[in-house]
Amino acid sequence: MSISNETLASLVRPDGVHKSVYTDPEIFELEMKRIYGQAWIYVGHESQVKNPGDYHTTRLGDQDVVMVRASNGQIHVVYNRCPHKGAKVVPEGDGTTGKFFRCPYHAWTFKLDGTHLSAPLKNGLQNTCFDATHPEFSMRKLARVSVYRGFVFASQAADGSDLKSFLNGVTSSIDNLCDRSPLGEVEVAGGVFRVLQRSNWKVFYENLHDTMHAPVTHESSVVSARSQAEQLNSLPFELLIMEGNGEPYEFWEKLALRAYENGHGYMEGIFDPNAAERDPVSSAHFASLTEAYGVERSREILGMNRHNTVIYGSGSPHTVFQQFRVIRPLSVDRTLVEIQLFKLRGAPDAVFERAMTYANVINSPSSNVMPDDVEVYARCQEGNLTNGGDWVSMHRYAGTDVVVEDGMVSINGTSELPMRNQFVAWKRFMLNATDAAKGTE
Ligand code: FES
Ligand SMILES: [Fe+2]
Structure with a gap:
C-alpha cells in the first residue's frame, strides 16, 4: 500500500479533513484493514x-x-x-x-x-x-x-481493548434500550429495512449529529408534517421529529452533544418530555415498567431523552424508538444501511408498533425524511470529486468543546464536535494499525 502514515496524518486537521478521505479507493481499502480489521x-x-x-x-x-x-x-x-x-x-x-x-x-x-x-x-x-x-x-x-446485553460484536484483531472499554460511554445507550423492557431484554423483530446510499460510509456517521442540516435538508418533509399536524390537530409522538426538524437554530443550539473515545457519541434533549407524557403508548409503557422497576427508576429509564447514538464503525442504536441502524461500507462510494427493529420483551405491543411507524416514516427507504439525507450525502460524494477545493470544513465551535473525565461535551448543540471526534479516532486507527487482521485458526 503506497499511502504513508505521514500522508494519512496530513489529511486530518483539528477543524477539517481532506476530501480524499471520502473518495480515494486506496484509503477505503486501508480503512477496511485498519478500522474494520481492528475495532469491535x-x-x-x-x-x-x-x-x-x-x-x-x-x-x-x-x-x-x-x-x-x-x-x-x-x-x-x-x-x-x-x-x-x-x-x-x-x-x-x-x-x-x-x-x-x-x-x-x-x-x-x-x-x-x-x-x-x-x-x-x-x-x-x-x-x-x-x-x-x-x-x-x-x-x-x-x-x-x-x-x-445480547448485542454481539466481533473484532478481527487478536489484541486490543475489551468490548466494554472500547464502547465506553455508549454502553449506556445499549443499557437504556434494554432497560426499556420490563424484563431487561430486547429481540430483533419485524425484518429489516435496507437503504443503499451512493456515498462514503463516514458521511452518514457525521450526519447523525449534524444539527445544522435539519431545518435545511428536511424543509420539504417539515412543511408536509406541519400541514398533516394541522389536519390531525397534532402528530403522534413517534412522528414529532418530522416537524421537529424544522425547529429554529436556537432549538438545536440548546441540545447536548457527547463525544467519547473511538469516535462514539450521542445527542441528548431532542424529544419534548411533555409530548411523551401526553402520548398514550408512553403511558402504557410506563405502567408496564413501574411493575418491574418502580416509579422512580421507570421515570429515569423513559426520561433518558437520547437521539442517534453513534457506535463508530458499527452504526446507530436508537433508544427511544428501539432500532439499530447498521452501517455497512460496500465501497468508497457505496454504503448499505440496515435498520433492525427491536421488540422490548414484556412491553405492550403498541410500543413495537410505534417503533415500526417511526422507522417507516422517518428512516426507511420510502420514508419522508431519510431520502432528503441520502440525496445530500450523494451530493457530497459527487461534489468532493470535483476540483473545486480540497478541504471539508468542521470549524463550527472548534476549540470550545469541553473535556470531561470520559470524553468531551459541546458547549453548543450545533458544534461540529462529533465529526471532529470521529476523525480523531479515524486518524488513530489509521496510523496505529498493524494490518494484522487474519482471524484465528
Ligand atoms: S468449495 Fe466448499 S467443498 Fe469445495
Ligand atoms: Fe437528516
Whole structure:
C-alpha cells in the first residue's frame, strides 16, 4: 500500500479533513484493514440466532461473516468461506444450518464453530498432506467475539481493548434500550429495512449529529408534517421529529452533544418530555415498567431523552424508538444501511408498533425524511470529486468543546464536535494499525 502514515496524518486537521478521505479507493481499502480489521464491530443480536444451528450473515467491513448458535448455546462468528475452493458456505441472510455447515460446492462439512468435520470420498485425500485437524481445512473464527446485553460484536484483531472499554460511554445507550423492557431484554423483530446510499460510509456517521442540516435538508418533509399536524390537530409522538426538524437554530443550539473515545457519541434533549407524557403508548409503557422497576427508576429509564447514538464503525442504536441502524461500507462510494427493529420483551405491543411507524416514516427507504439525507450525502460524494477545493470544513465551535473525565461535551448543540471526534479516532486507527487482521485458526 503506497499511502504513508505521514500522508494519512496530513489529511486530518483539528477543524477539517481532506476530501480524499471520502473518495480515494486506496484509503477505503486501508480503512477496511485498519478500522474494520481492528475495532469491535456489531455483528448482530443474539435473538437473531435463537436456536442451535441458527445463523445470521453480515459483513464486517469487507469481510463476509456468519454468526451462528452452537449446540451448547455459545455464539460463534466465522468467516463465510469454505477452505476447499473458497466458496461462501451459507447464503446471505438468516437461516438454520442444522447440526453443521455443509458447503454447497463439494459437500465439505464443518462443526458450528467452523472446525472441519468431514469431506466426501476420503480415500482421495489419503496419502496426501490433507489433515482434517489442521486449521487450514476449517472455516476460520474471528479473533474475538464478545456480547454486551445480547448485542454481539466481533473484532478481527487478536489484541486490543475489551468490548466494554472500547464502547465506553455508549454502553449506556445499549443499557437504556434494554432497560426499556420490563424484563431487561430486547429481540430483533419485524425484518429489516435496507437503504443503499451512493456515498462514503463516514458521511452518514457525521450526519447523525449534524444539527445544522435539519431545518435545511428536511424543509420539504417539515412543511408536509406541519400541514398533516394541522389536519390531525397534532402528530403522534413517534412522528414529532418530522416537524421537529424544522425547529429554529436556537432549538438545536440548546441540545447536548457527547463525544467519547473511538469516535462514539450521542445527542441528548431532542424529544419534548411533555409530548411523551401526553402520548398514550408512553403511558402504557410506563405502567408496564413501574411493575418491574418502580416509579422512580421507570421515570429515569423513559426520561433518558437520547437521539442517534453513534457506535463508530458499527452504526446507530436508537433508544427511544428501539432500532439499530447498521452501517455497512460496500465501497468508497457505496454504503448499505440496515435498520433492525427491536421488540422490548414484556412491553405492550403498541410500543413495537410505534417503533415500526417511526422507522417507516422517518428512516426507511420510502420514508419522508431519510431520502432528503441520502440525496445530500450523494451530493457530497459527487461534489468532493470535483476540483473545486480540497478541504471539508468542521470549524463550527472548534476549540470550545469541553473535556470531561470520559470524553468531551459541546458547549453548543450545533458544534461540529462529533465529526471532529470521529476523525480523531479515524486518524488513530489509521496510523496505529498493524494490518494484522487474519482471524484465528
Ligand atoms: S468449495 Fe466448499 S467443498 Fe469445495
Ligand atoms: Fe437528516
